[in-house]
Amino acid sequence: MNLIPTDSTLSVALPNRAASDRSAHRNTDHNGADPNGAVAGVASVTQLNAKLAEYLTPSELKKVKEAYRFSDEMHLGQMRKSGEPYISHPIAVAEICADWKLDAQAIMAALLHDVMEDQDVKKEELIERFGAPVATLVDGLSKLDKIEFQSQIEIQAENFRKMLLAMARDVRVILVKLADRLHNMRTLGFMSPEKKRRIARETMEVYVPIAHRLGLNNIYRELQDLAFSHLYPVRYKTLSKAVKAARGNRREVVSKILDSVKNTLAAAGVQAQVYGREKTLFGIYRKMRNKHLSFSQVLDVYGFRVVVDSFANCYVALGTLHALYKPMPGKFKDYIAIPKLNGYQSLHTTLIGPYGTPVEFQIRTQEMHRVAESGVAAHWLYKNEDASLSDLQQRTHAWLQSLLDIQKQTGDSAEFLEHVKVDLFPDSVYVFTPKSKIIALPRGATVLDFAYTIHTDIGDQSVAAKVNHEPAALRTELRNGDIVEIVTAPHSRPSPNWLTFVRTGKARSAIRHHLRTANLSESTELGRRLLAQALTALAIEPELDPCLVERLLNESSAKSLDELHADIGVGKRMAMLVARHIAGLLEGAHDAGALTDNAEMRTPRLDPVIITGTEGVSVQLAPCCQPIPGDAIMGQLRRDQGLMVHAIDCDTAKRQRSKEPDRWIELAWGSELPRRFDCRIKILVHNEKGVLARIAAEIGESDANITHVGMDNDQDHSLTQLRFTIQVEDRVHLARLMRNIRRIPQVARILRERG
Known part of the structure; x- marks a missing residue:
């Protein structure tokens, strides 16, 4: 028909x-x-x-x-x-x-x-x-x-x-x-x-x-x-011409390798199709750019594909080729035993061919070749019966389902796309669960990414891990072949700091979702304080008329005033911009523009936001400078991560403030703080018996707590550098502790470590 x-x-x-x-x-x-x-x-x-x-x-x-x-x-x-x-x-x-x-x-x-x-x-x-x-x-x-x-x-x-x-x-x-x-x-x-x-x-x-x-x-x-x-049209045309010109010079080498490989495989009783594999122009360009190679260096590598009739003959062909040409060490990959994330299966090996040229071989079966070329289209997925799905279909199905999970946890389209694009990068590492199940992750993924890949609840409750049966931190970057075991605790919850080292979109969206929901009351309270302060600076009463609130919510697409406050608290909206919007609504459509312009020109000086130490995870102390009460401080409103407190003289803060000045606000410490704060000190001591014990005892007598100790030696070993992370009340407490340590005879120098 x-x-x-x-x-x-x-x-x-x-x-x-x-x-x-x-x-x-x-x-x-x-x-x-x-x-x-x-x-x-x-x-x-x-x-x-x-x-x-x-x-x-x-x-x-x-x-x-x-x-x-x-x-x-x-x-x-x-x-x-x-x-x-x-x-x-x-x-x-x-x-x-x-x-x-x-x-x-x-x-x-x-x-x-x-x-x-x-x-x-x-x-x-x-x-x-x-x-x-x-x-x-x-x-x-x-x-x-x-x-x-x-x-x-x-x-x-x-x-x-x-x-x-x-x-x-x-x-x-x-x-x-x-x-x-x-x-x-x-x-x-x-x-x-x-x-x-x-x-x-x-x-x-x-x-x-x-x-x-x-x-x-x-x-x-x-x-x-x-x-x-x-x-890049010029680069494309230049490379295209160069490849055409080089093709003739390569013909003799390609023919010699093809004949040798075909004859050797036939003698070994392996039925196979062998043909040369052309590199794409973009593949040549990317290799030249990433590895800083010349065009001739990239073209000096010859590629061939061997398609055999059975799974077992893939390995027979591999052994036959290794007997024909010497393999290059570290250049063998078995994607048959451990397929790539997209279902690709082949044996990859690089051999030293005639004239000393590297020769790359891909060895696969006809079915593997079909999947390698057509991927999921070779078994296209539109069925609901999971039992009928192939391994490739199941992996694809799992990834597609993860898109739905990310969508549920994500606030807007741009954020959703950001998470998904992270997972689209092709480079992967393959790690194992304790029960030997293979998990594929993007290159650079950490232990925490692994935990969230297993299940969101496991990720949320992670406290530590074992990698290859050795204790490891959650930020540990994983490598091919690692065996990973996650240690969880029922009361553990995600920290905003986790966002600095997770790699996968699923982990990032799950952490952000938890921070938005679990800490909603803290973020809402912080946002309420920030907005009240900004409104006061514009001479507007923080208590808003219900009619004004309704108009504000309609124009800002927030569902409630609490949601608006929470958005401010986690850094999604700027308190001063919302306050100016309110001022515009109060003045009417015509005068709103003038007021907003004037507000932008004069940028009213706000009173500092008070840090009480009880804000929870919606307010964090920057790990780069570790501010303590008594330090002059300022705050950075980070998107979906709340308020980050920096010392004013922090170099990291200065760099970031120059890029986004509107996201910084003045802060001040409250008068009565119910907790202690981490800070780092560095002590240079003469390497004598018992010096570490004396310093630790002095820290304890000064009513401070040690949370971490590090040590490294000078080259001549006569001096040792000790690093302590300690918990103190404020700068006065720290100064008193440092004076007491300085009195120890073996101490050559002591200072507070920043950055």
Whole structure:
């Protein structure tokens, strides 16, 4: 069955009035040509029909035909900038999906993917015509053009949030979306240079990592090269010419290696396909840039792929190749025993080939090769029965579910995208639970990331860990092969300091969510104090009229005054900006602008916020300078992390204050503080018997507590440097303690350590 009668051809209809009206709000991101500016060939319905007929039933083909006719009618008269009829784009997207053998619903969604966005077709109409699954797919693919956002970044963040959440429910959404982006990148030539760069950067930052994360290596490599060609056109052309010129010189070496490998494998009784593996232009460029190599150094490494007939023969082929050429130490990786996060499996080895040149081999089976090229599209995920899922599907399913977890814990679209992009980086480390289950984490992940990967509750209650059966701190960075065991305590809770060293989006969003909710009362109280102070500085009574509060909440999108106070307390909103907004509301629409301008010009001086020592985790003492009562202090309002207290002379604070001066407020210590404070002292002593005991005894007699001791030796070993972290009441207490220690004869020098 054909999509259209066989005597028909895809033709350009003359635009009518209705079609012109419908095309008025189409998204120009979809229009274009190839990177060289030539008009792309008109998509072939016949070719699409031939691909679909290979695996779809006649009844499914009939449904696809209906979707094509509807899409053609909706896009009637709409043209791409290249001069092609717009329908050529949905056909091309459907053709890419057909190469992956996606089902009829996905092909229909590919043909219809722009009708909601461009032609104002309602979801209800699609449900009625094509069924709920197809309508849901199209809805997941549609952009949010009608929502008003404050910035382009916010628009993109919300688009990606919607796309990724739709993908979490049905992975076919992202497969069709990647096919859509691939065709747009292939036909980007007629865009303005600025728009080309913007789309190419977006592709490189979001779509390329998603394609890699799903194991779609063919799409991943092509999108990378296309984005590279538009981001850095001169570098792309230069490298392209150099690669073509070098290809002829490499032919003799490649032929010699191919013949040797084929003959050796055949002699060992291994049936295998062997072929050379070309590096992508972006791969060459990235290697040159990251490893500071010249073009000739990168091209001196030859790559080959060996595809064998069975799992066992992968290892037989490896041994045969190691007998043929000498392996390079440390250059072997077994991704069959421990697959990559995206399901990729192969043996990787680098050998010293003829003429002393390095030769890289990838050894895999046909099934591994299929998954390596098509990833999750090789077993595309739209089923709910977890029992029927392959290992790759289960890993992908777990990652997609983690997107939903992050969404539940995240406040806004930009933050959601920030968390997700962290998890899209391809480099991974593989560690083991005590029961030998493999856990894959991004490179640089810590013990705490591991804990949150196992379960949010385990992460929240973590207090320590064992790595390879040795005690380890939560901030310990994990390496391949580590065995990790988490120690928990029921009363342990996340600390804002954890955000400084976690690496995964799941851990970061869970910690932020806990800090926002568990410490809500503390953050709300701090925010109330900060807002009251800012209002007083503007000569406004802190007690606000209920009508004014209602207007303020409507305009600030907060649900309640407590939520507004909490946002101020955790640093999401600035107290002075909210106070100026209130002043504007009081003065009326006309006078508000003048008052706000005047307020900004004079920036009223606020009384210091009093630190009482009982604020909880919403107020933290900076670890860089460890301020104690008596030190002059200032505070930094950090987003979602509350107030960080620094000493005024802290170098770190000075640098950060110069970057974001609006986030800093004056602080002062309260008169009666019910707790003690950590500070560090450094003591240089003559290395004599019993000196450490004498100093420790003196600290105890001075009514201070030791929480940490460190020691390092001078080169001549006659002097020893001791470092203590101690708890004191204030500067006066510290000065008295230091005077007492200075009286010990063996002490050469003592000072308070900062920074």
